[in-house]
Amino acid sequence: MAGPASRAEGLARLDAFLPHAGRDYAARRNHDHGPQARGNVSMLSPWIRHRLVTEPEVVAAVLGRHAPSACAKFVQEVCWRTYWKGWFEQHPEAWSRYRAALGPLVDRLDRDAALAERYRQAVEGRTGIACFDAWAAELAGHGYLHNHARMWTASIWIFTLRLPWQLGADWFLRHLADADPASNTLSWRWVGGLQTRGKHYLARAANIAEYTDGRFDPRGELDEAAAPLPADAPFERQPLRLPSRPRPGVRAGLLMTVDDLHPESAFADMPGIEWVAAALPDAPDTVAALPEGDVARAFRAAAMADGAARWTAAAGMQVERIADPVAGLVDWARAHGLGQVVAPHACVGPLRPVLDALGPALDAHGIALVQWQRRWDAAGWPCAARGFFNFREHIGKLTADCEDMNLSA
Template sequence: MPKLPASLPASLRDVPPAELFLDVFARDLQHRGFARGGRDAALQALAVIDPVTYGRDRSHLDGHVSRLSPYLRHGVLTLAEVRDAALAHAPDTAPSRVWKYVNELSWRDYSVRVYAEVGDLIWQDFEPYKTGLPASVYSHEFPADIDEGTTGAACIDSWSQDLRETGYLHNHIRMWLASYVVHHRRVWWQGGASWFITHLLDGDPSSNNLGWQWVASTWRAYPYLWNRGNLVKYAGERYCASCPLADAGCPFDATYAALSERLFEGREAAPGESGHLDPASLKAVPWEPSSTPETVPGVVVWVHGDRLSPTNEALAAYPEGPAVFVWDDELLKEWTVSAKRQTFIHECVQELPVHVLRGDVAAEVIRFARAHGANTVATTPSPSPRFRAIVTALEAAGLTVQLWAEPVFGESLTPLDLRVHSDYWRQISASAFGKDPAPPKPKRPRTKKGQSAKTKT
């Protein structure tokens, strides 16, 4: 690592986060989550994925899920390399064996692309609730009994405990828990999304918030519900067997029709309600392959939380250059990030050749660049509006910012239609399976049950 200029404070790289964030570690007694941070741990987890079996039993709580999401969210692994690892489990003649796994990876790419377009709007209702209820009936105060796991429902309380203690929830549980928060307790989805981001090792506003909007019906034609039968189908009796509400008072022991009648005023938006997203803004998002910058002298590398890997493209471009990571005090406070998450990030950073600072990110990167006499900052892209604001501040300080992109997950021959995942998937699916980009296949016309798709004469 280059010699440290005298004007910079000592690196915090090897300082345990428990010493840096005393209040967080005192508040969150679970200091380590379900996964260890860093590239070595990520590669160990990647080596044992079973994408073929995943396609058959992923919805079951004991199914073959990979638990790679924290490594993908923080850029320790890229979607492209996880996709390539999945394809290695299927012969070239039978990529369909891992189709579902690759398709599920695409949801991450899709969510990130939507987030890049909508920015902070990710925290607003894209559409009105389709529950017949106005947004005003959903409480902005998150219930303490859900947060503490004291609702009395064994499933809900167990999931709350798992979230707080491990930083992980199976995707099916995430939907079940979100549905309970929003529809049974009538809490605005933003509160639940913030709760998840605090504790989940993979929490970020892209996949997380879009998932909550999907459940809430602010980005879906109807609200997501589940009942006891659905729970038992995918989880067995592990919760119901010990639940004090199992024989009387279970809020989920009803048909879907009965639940819908109990919880909703209707299955459409209440009169006068509207959303904040113009769907046309996602209809034709320009697609262009990322260009690779040319290496230049006088560069420092800024590593941020979306690409915490030794394979970081900016680090690879300038392997001998000074590099910096900054603990973003403002963001950590805004998201009330848990001790588990900070430990995971710290473990990732320890594998990187970076000087670690904390405070205002833009100010610290500017200070780091000036201390090294640099006029260019090399980094990797991020969909976050906060990232764009930091880049703007760096440029306003007279610095040139180079963006070194990671390998793409899927390419398109046309502007991307991000209004719904299925249209996006049709555009990039060929490339996602390692083939040359191809025009999307035409949609098959929907027909009523029992009616042929052919035109009747």
């Protein structure tokens, strides 16, 4: 279902979906007709999440085909990713606290047989709730779930099965081909009633029956009266990290990461930059704590290979795979006599501590670590400090000049 993880495939899918991205999408997007009938949504998220295709490219293509009013819903959905990322960047504790709570829960699975059995029943699709079990199987088998199914599955996990939300969020990250720390963590928090204080999302049997076209009807099986999860302490807002730019005339090495696998759009033609080497770290290769599923792993590996092949074609150099993302990259940079290593901005998530450690390690050898951003992120993230309602006001400005927004800030 996730399909070939290449930019060519992402662009082909975007092209095929374009006719449906207008009023069709707004009217039909909430229906989950099952894995064999997904024409009402784009299924582009694995490609966008890894930036095999980028948000401004998608928005530009859609605005090129439809009137802004007709495709407003689709554009708004694409911007949800930007909003979640921008909010996450400004509240990194949302990730660190989630991971801190997850560690002991994962350990508990080894010690608490009852919890481990309930967890296994859920992730193996053996709860007896037919819709949940079908979505559990779809998640593992396809690496994708429809947005509405993600909301229902997370809600049943939290409020009917009474499992810790952090284990559910990790379960999604293990299997989704679009596994993304910001969208996933904050969506699970939102379902639980933590993100929008006291406002939780309760899966209702009638709603599931309606939007699955009667494929499922879990009447009497769900807790439809559960209270939101108890509020947690608010997160302190942090200033956004500022982007930096490569310096002309200094030997430069490109460090590719899974967060942006389309560097040629930002860098291939950058004036004055002499690219002499490129690398892709082999780790950290997953955003989940527990072992990830085959579909997600295969998608990411193929996406990285595709990104590397495109950079080789654009810049005329091999992309070296580096096993140790700190010591190995320092050795690589020194071996090539680099003066600067240029990497996409490391978003909040498992990659950030790696680049935070790499910076000083390179600096000790007189090599600068440059973290760049796309203009899209640099323009969108500062608008995401508060709720999405407020962010929505900025979408028109953000999407006004999409081609330009693909470039580096």
